[in-house]
Amino acid sequence: MEQKNTEELLKEKLRKKGLKVTHQRILVLSVLEQNDGRHMTAEDVYELVSADYPDIGLATVYRTLQLLWDMQLVDRLNLDDGCVRYEIGHLLKGDTRHNHHHLICRACNKVIPFGDDLLDDLEHHIEDATGFHVLDHELKFYGLCRECMTKQN
Amino acid sequence: MEQKNTEELLKEKLRKKGLKVTHQRILVLSVLEQNDGRHMTAEDVYELVSADYPDIGLATVYRTLQLLWDMQLVDRLNLDDGCVRYEIGHLLKGDTRHNHHHLICRACNKVIPFGDDLLDDLEHHIEDATGFHVLDHELKFYGLCRECMTKQN
DNA sequence: CTCCTTGCAAATTGTTTGCATACCT
DNA sequence: AGGTATGCAAACAATTTGCAAGGAG
Numbered sequence: 001m002e003q004k005n006t007e008e009l010l011k012e013k014l015r016k017k018g019l020k021v022t023h024q025r026i027l028v029l030s031v032l033e034q035n036d037g038r039h040m041t042a043e044d045v046y047e048l049v050s051a052d053y054p055d056i057g058l059a060t061v062y063r064t065l066q067l068l069w070d071m072q073l074v075d076r077l078n079l080d081d082g083c084v085r086y087e088i089g090h091l092l093k094g095d096t097r098h099n100h101h102h103l104i105c106r107a108c109n110k111v112i113p114f115g116d117d118l119l120d121d122l123e124h125h126i127e128d129a130t131g132f133h134v135l136d137h138e139l140k141f142y143g144l145c146r147e148c149m150t151k152q153n
Numbered sequence: 154m155e156q157k158n159t160e161e162l163l164k165e166k167l168r169k170k171g172l173k174v175t176h177q178r179i180l181v182l183s184v185l186e187q188n189d190g191r192h193m194t195a196e197d198v199y200e201l202v203s204a205d206y207p208d209i210g211l212a213t214v215y216r217t218l219q220l221l222w223d224m225q226l227v228d229r230l231n232l233d234d235g236c237v238r239y240e241i242g243h244l245l246k247g248d249t250r251h252n253h254h255h256l257i258c259r260a261c262n263k264v265i266p267f268g269d270d271l272l273d274d275l276e277h278h279i280e281d282a283t284g285f286h287v288l289d290h291e292l293k294f295y296g297l298c299r300e301c302m303t304k305q306n
Numbered sequence: 307c308t309c310c311t312t313g314c315a316a317a318t319t320g321t322t323t324g325c326a327t328a329c330c331t
Numbered sequence: 332a333g334g335t336a337t338g339c340a341a342a343c344a345a346t347t348t349g350c351a352a353g354g355a356g
Contacts, residue, residue, distance in 0.1 A: 020310055020355050042346080057313040062346060070259075078231050082321090083345060103285045114279060122271050123294070131299030132256045132265065138293045141276070146284030173330045173335055195321080210338040215321060235346085236320060 006033055006073075006092055013071050024049070024056055028064045032074055032088045039077060039085040039111075077138055079111055080104065090136070101139045107148035114141070159186055159226075159245055166224050177202070177209055181217045185227055185241045192230060192238040192264075230291055232264055233257065243289070254292045260301035267294070 010029050011021050031048045032040065046061045065086050068074040074086050077100065090100070103112040123134045163182050164174050184201045185193065199214045218239050221227040227239045232255065243253070254267040276287045 018310090022311065022355075024312075055313075059314080059347075060312055063311085076233075078233065080229075080231065103279065103283065103287075105285070106288065112283065112285065114283070118271075118275050118278075125271075126256065126267060126294060130256065130265065130267070131302070132258070132294070132296055133298075133302050134256075134294045134296040135259065136295045138291075138295070140291045141279060141285070141287045142289045142291070143285055143287040145286075149284070149286050171335090175330075175336065177337075208338075212322075212339080213337055216336085 006030075006088075009092070010068075010071075010073060013073070019067075023053060024060050025064050025067070027053055027056070028061060029068055029073060029088075032068075032086060033092075036088050036093075039079065039087055041083045041085055043083075045086070072135065075100070075136060077102075079140075081109070100137060101141070103141045103143065103145070105145040105148055106142055107144055107151075110145055112145065159183075159241075162245070163221075163224075163226060166226070172220075176206060177213050178217050178220070180206055180209070181214060182221060182226060182241075185221075185239060186245075189241050189246075192232065192240055194236045194238055196236075198239070225288070228253070228289060230255075232293075234262070253290060254294070256294045256296065256298070258298040258301055259295055260297055260304075263298055265298065 006029060007026055010025065014021050014025070027049045028045055031045055035048070038044070042058065042061050042065055045065065046056065046058050049056050049061065065074065069076050069086070072089060072091060074089050077085050077087070079085060079102065101114040103114050104110075105112075119137060119139070123137070126132055126134055159182060160179055163178065167174050167178070180202045181198055184198055188201070191197070195211065195214050195218055198218065199209070199211050202209050202214065218227065218229075222229050222239070225242060225244060227242050230238050230240070230253065232238060256265040256267050257263075258265075272290060272292070276290070279285055279287055
């Protein structure tokens with residue numbers, strides 16, 4: 001039912017823009033929804049969608065991810081490993097607290113998700129101070145993880 | 154004098170690692186220092202260094218930026234425009250408050266720097282909670298700028 | 307029937323790498 | 332001298348684009 005809602009929302013947004021509802025678009029969104037929490041590359045999505053729909057092309061996945069991002073249905077993040085990653089949009093999950101924080105170890109490149117949200121105040125402050133309407137944020141901390149610290153790297 | 158310090162620091166760090174002090178390395182760091190506040194791509198740096206030292210190769214600039222980043226002499230940031238950007242390291246500037254916040258408009262792609270630092274508490278909280286030693290952070294807010302908001306984009 | 311969308315392959319673009327030469331120490 | 336760094340060109344990898352064929356409204 002959660003899934004049905006997302007799919008309906010996609011169809012609605014597509015129609016509103018005069019765009020077409022295609023299997024490929026539905027499947028890409030559905031794969032992201034079913035893999036909530038994973039940070040998926042276009043290639044990851046491509047492989048999973050291919051299971052259901054072997055004819056899909058990688059270029060279509062790229063185009064679709066871009067489109068879904070434009071429509072605010074998916075979130076995008078960059079973990080500095082050379083490829084852009086996507087996950088189901090936090091807005092869709094009725095989630096006021098976005099878990100977009102990551103600790104990236106500069107020694108071993110491990111990525112540790114960090115869920116917390118002390119940024120609401122800051123977002124409001126920004127809106128008041130600049131008139132910029134904040135939809136989402138991405139926060140990365142760079143440093144040394146516990147293991148690399150003890151290895152005195 | 155500020156500049157002299159940075160250059161000396163570089164030399165010191167290079168020697169400590171058994172690496173060599175070259176014109177190219179000094180010039181790259183110097184260009185970043187003289188362009189504090191600009192978010193420079195490797196290409197930008199390449200062009201400016203070329204003025205003083207026309208023989209430098211783009212590959213050297215890439216290698217040097219990576220090296221300077223590893224040594225914590227420069228900061229790296231990603232503004233989602235397809236290339237990595239660098240600026241002089243905030244640690245070098247005796248700057249406790251890092252100005253690594255950016256507001257990125259999803260309609261017009263404008264990037265608005267936002268200087269503020271409410272993240273110190275959060276950094277301490279992370280260190281206590283996870284043992285991760287934070288060296289730096291990068292924070293991006295996505296949304297709609299005032300102009301695009303009024304255009305009801 | 308019309309225009310949007312797709313798959314494929316070729317093109318792009320930022321970045322990296324191999325290698326012979328040039329340079330620090 | 333000896334190993335590190337450099338410049339150049341070729342190699343890479345993620346992403347984008349042109350285009351003819353296919354599909355949704």
